[in-house]
Every structure is written in C-alpha cells, then in structure tokens.
Amino acid sequence: MSRIPQGELRRGWTTGACATAAVKAALDALWGDGFPKEVGIVLPKGETPVFALAHQAAGPGWAEVGITKDAGDDPDVTHGALIIARVEASRRGVQFHAGDGVGQVTKPGLPIVVGEPAINPVPRQMMIRAVEEQAARYGCASDIHITISVPGGQALALKTWNPRLGIEGGISILGTTGVVRPFSCAAWIASIHRGIDVARADGLAHVAGCTGATSETAVQSLYGLPDHAMLDMGDFFGGMAKYLKRNPVERLTVGGGIAKLTKLAQGAVDLHSARSQVDFERLAVDLGEDRVKQANTVLDALDLVGPPLAEWVATRAYDRVVKAVGRQVAADVVVVDRAGTILAQAGA
Known part of the structure; x- marks a missing residue:
C-alpha cells in the first residue's frame, strides 16, 4: 500500500x-x-x-x-x-x-x-x-x-x-x-473520460464503471462485456457520471463492493475513504434497524442485517446513478462481496 x-x-x-x-x-x-x-x-x-x-x-x-x-x-x-x-x-x-x-x-x-x-x-x-x-x-x-x-x-x-x-x-x-500536481486525481479522471470516448466511437451500447478489480471481474463476467467497455471508475463516480451525462451511452452498469456503494447510496460522488464516510446513524434510520448504529464498518452492518442491507444499497445507489447521469442512460447497479459474489442488483 x-x-x-x-x-x-x-x-x-x-x-x-x-x-x-x-x-x-x-x-x-x-x-x-x-x-x-x-x-x-x-x-x-x-x-x-x-x-x-x-x-x-x-x-x-x-x-x-x-x-x-x-x-x-x-x-x-x-x-x-x-x-x-x-x-x-x-x-x-x-x-x-x-x-x-x-x-x-x-x-x-x-x-x-x-x-x-x-x-x-x-x-x-x-x-x-x-x-x-x-x-x-x-x-x-x-x-x-x-x-x-x-x-x-x-x-x-x-x-x-x-x-x-x-x-x-x-x-x-x-x-x-x-x-x-500530486494526488490531484486529474489523470485518473481524464483516463475515464478517454475510455468513454473510445467506447462511444466504437459504438458500444453498454459500459461499466466499477470500484475495483473484484467488482469489475464480476460485472464483466455477468454481462460478457469486452475490455474496452470497462471504465476504470475506482472512487471517481462523480467524474464518470458528469462526463456520461454530457456524452451519453445507451446503458451504464455501476459495480462495486458494498462499502463503497453504501457511500454512493448516501449521496457521495467521491468514494475514497479520505473524502467520504458512511453515516451509520442515518443508515440505521433508513433501514429501520437501530442496531446498525453500533456497527464500525459496513461489513459489520451486513453481518447484523443480512441481505436487506445489500438490497437497500443497490436500490438507493441506483437512484443516485440515475439522478447523476440522467434518464437518457439506462442504468443498473451490481453490489458484490469481497469474493466477487453478487449480493444484490437494481435497475435495468
């Protein structure tokens, strides 16, 4: 690291x-x-x-x-x-x-x-x-x-x-x-934009942005997408979504681990741990599960609540994606665990 x-x-x-x-x-x-x-x-x-x-x-x-x-x-x-x-x-x-x-x-x-x-x-x-x-x-x-x-x-x-x-x-x-400029992340976001440009120029109807290698492998396998349909989104959902809103494709899949997608579900667009955190008090209220307030991590909360948490994350994250990219892009969200197993899906 x-x-x-x-x-x-x-x-x-x-x-x-x-x-x-x-x-x-x-x-x-x-x-x-x-x-x-x-x-x-x-x-x-x-x-x-x-x-x-x-x-x-x-x-x-x-x-x-x-x-x-x-x-x-x-x-x-x-x-x-x-x-x-x-x-x-x-x-x-x-x-x-x-x-x-x-x-x-x-x-x-x-x-x-x-x-x-x-x-x-x-x-x-x-x-x-x-x-x-x-x-x-x-x-x-x-x-x-x-x-x-x-x-x-x-x-x-x-x-x-x-x-x-x-x-x-x-x-x-x-x-x-x-x-x-150190840690400006500009080069990463620019590469996401170029990936979108290449996908559009090649006529790809479906692209995917994932938070990491495990979710990317799961999403690519799920939909049989070619390598150049896979956008290296990482933590930069906002940078990807803003560009896709101006330069739309037919369909976008957002894939990620449950921890990062919980932050997206709560409204964060930069998913890096130094720049956004999960609000467990708010999560407990939204889930109607008071014991979630005691969780230290989203994985703790998942152990407490089980599948309903993953389903809530998928649904709320999907709502955030649609709001960010606009209705001209059909969207879906795939939530995975650390082994790459799909926990929940929402959207198209």
Whole structure:
C-alpha cells in the first residue's frame, strides 16, 4: 500500500514537458554548438522548469536527448522513466514518430487519430513551439522529424489504461499544463473520460464503471462485456457520471463492493475513504434497524442485517446513478462481496 507523503507535496513534470525539453536541447546540438548542460522551457501557464540532461547522443544529421521524468510526490507509474527525443531534418514541417516504448493509437475516440503516435495535442503544440523558437534562433527551417522513445515504456503501459484504450506498444506522452500536481486525481479522471470516448466511437451500447478489480471481474463476467467497455471508475463516480451525462451511452452498469456503494447510496460522488464516510446513524434510520448504529464498518452492518442491507444499497445507489447521469442512460447497479459474489442488483 502506498503512503501519502506528509507535509507539503512536491509537484513534478509531465511526460509532455520532459519531451519538449528534450527536443529543445537536441536542437541545440543539431543546429548550435552542442548539448547544453541543462535546458529550460516555458509551460502553457507560464512555469519555467529547468531540466538536467540524462542522456545525449548525436550522429550525421541527428541528435537526441533524454530527460528523466520527475513526477514529484505523485505516485505516477512513469516517475523515473527516461523520455528521449531524437530530432532530424524533415521535408515538411514538424512530424511526430513513436519510438520504442511509445504507443500508437489503434482505436477511434481519442484526441489523436488512429495510426498516429500516442503523443497528445498539448505536448505536440509545446514541441512544435520549441522547434519554431529554436529555428528562429539558429536561422534554420522548422522542418523536423521528432521521434519520442521511452525505454521500458511497453512494460510501463501495462500499468496504465492504454491497452484498454487501444493504445498499443507503449505509454502515451501526456500533459495539458506540463505540471504533475500530486494526488490531484486529474489523470485518473481524464483516463475515464478517454475510455468513454473510445467506447462511444466504437459504438458500444453498454459500459461499466466499477470500484475495483473484484467488482469489475464480476460485472464483466455477468454481462460478457469486452475490455474496452470497462471504465476504470475506482472512487471517481462523480467524474464518470458528469462526463456520461454530457456524452451519453445507451446503458451504464455501476459495480462495486458494498462499502463503497453504501457511500454512493448516501449521496457521495467521491468514494475514497479520505473524502467520504458512511453515516451509520442515518443508515440505521433508513433501514429501520437501530442496531446498525453500533456497527464500525459496513461489513459489520451486513453481518447484523443480512441481505436487506445489500438490497437497500443497490436500490438507493441506483437512484443516485440515475439522478447523476440522467434518464437518457439506462442504468443498473451490481453490489458484490469481497469474493466477487453478487449480493444484490437494481435497475435495468
């Protein structure tokens, strides 16, 4: 179990920021007097990080630089990865290529078209701007091939949502601001949104958001859903539901353990234990079971009350889901225990 650092959390830099710095430094070597000791860039919101070079190489007509990704205190799977940019002359503008460890898009619905390297729009814009600025500085044409590589990126990608999103062969080069804000959860919620986009683009009528691996396995088996129909909702029901309300599908299943879905039933939209708690006094009143007030956990309450608790959770959670996503989405809720056994269902 990962530990949240104490005190003020240190922010980090996205893969897109690292790739941009690597491009800028590589162009110094290709067009200028050699590799700099360090390289500074300006991010979209004005921050000016400076990066040390972790790798450098050059040959006839090309140069490459690697920057080590520092995610600060965020538990980012790409923390410590080496982001390498190779630059070489092109005949028409700036062109992007996926090197070893960077994925390619194979499914529609993402902000990058099928067949392109998984380098998101803002990092592309940042790198293009770096090329244009360096070209103006050195009096060169801004026609450059950029190849981004991440050694070990294919293995890292297995710890991300990329395989489900149809990004094959490695990680994505990401970032909208260039800054990683520790425990902001923005990347997780963005991945849920991209999962919805991919499902819609593929014409899927039914998607599922689950709180964890056990409930996901149960729901996927129950309905025979493909992998890319499974949204990695985790604790972020609110982030998923808000996006689905604006970008609806025909049907949504919400699956989860009884503890987290009890919080949803009581109105929470962020189901993390640090941000929402079960109100046992209120639960006792709603169930008409005064002894529930003495429970320390929902599992204690389940032992006391039995199936009626699971049925109440399913029904009330279903009501919350419908309210959150709107009537244009047919919804249902599946409550499971720790072994993955279905305890109760409600809805379509």
